[in-house]
Amino acid sequence: MIATTMVAFTLGGLTMWPLVRRLRNRLTDATWQLEHDPVTGMLNRGGLLAAHATLAKAASSQPVVVVLIDLDDFKPVNDTHGHDRGDDVLAAVGGRIADIAALQGGAAARLSGDEFAALLPVRTADLARIADTFVTLIAQPVDLTTDGTPVTVTVTASVGIALAESTDPFEGVALRRADIAMYHAKHHGRNRHAVYEPGMAMPDVRRRRGPRLRDRRLSNEATA
Incomplete structure (x- = not known):
């Protein structure tokens, strides 16, 4: 039995x-x-927030480097080659961003559309050199095949980089500083970087593409 x-x-x-x-x-x-983002395989916004929380817990007394990357005039890529090839370009560029972040011991994410971000531990005081690495590698050509025909696409990016304490609110302080620096890069000609400095302010909203979801969410939280 x-x-x-x-x-x-x-x-x-x-x-x-x-x-x-x-x-x-x-x-x-x-x-x-x-x-994770399904197009690039990178972290998404939630994944990057989780990575920041982990980093803040592991090194609460250490500052972090935040990089915000916005591709310049990406819409023509989709209009010319189609959204599938546009996704291929995003995946290729995202891979480069993730590789740079990994070499720095950090993490990278696609936040939305053609906007990316990286979170890095502080290994050097030369933030400009880090930012320039992103600008340079993103601008390298991407080889695609469209309807059986080889096509080379080149995109550039405006990059903002900022230093923040790991205990600072990520979106409200760290990413906001990088955002301000990124828009200064846009304002000064694109395909370049800007390093956040105390006192920097966001360019006039009329010179921007309009408030994004992140801007509206932070505004709503402030007035709630």
Whole structure:
């Protein structure tokens, strides 16, 4: 009787194991999707916030470097080559951004559309050199194939870089500083970088593309 019960239990366990494994894999996939961008495979905004929280916990007394990257005039790429090829360009550029961040011991994310960000530990005081690395590598040509025809696409980026304490609110302070610096890079000709300095202010809204979702969300939180 006991032997029969043990055999039945073992067989039942063997039968359930594939189901348990499938459920575990689905949970892993769902967790990955919550923190990653499906086009580039990079972290998304939520994933970058989680990375910042981890970094702040591990090095609460250390500053961090935040980089905000906005591709210049990306819309013509989609208009000329289609959104699928545009996604290929975003994936290629995102890979370069992620590689630079990884070499610096940090993390990178696609925030939305053609906007990316990187979070880096402080390894050097030369923020301009880091920012220029992003500008230079992003501007390298991307080779694509459209309708069987090889095509080379080149995009540039405006990059803002800022230093913040790891305990500062990420979106309200760290990313905001990088955002201000990025718009200064846009204002001074694009395909370049700007380093945030105390006293820097956001350019007049009329010179920008209009408030983005992040700007509206922060405004709503401030008035709530």
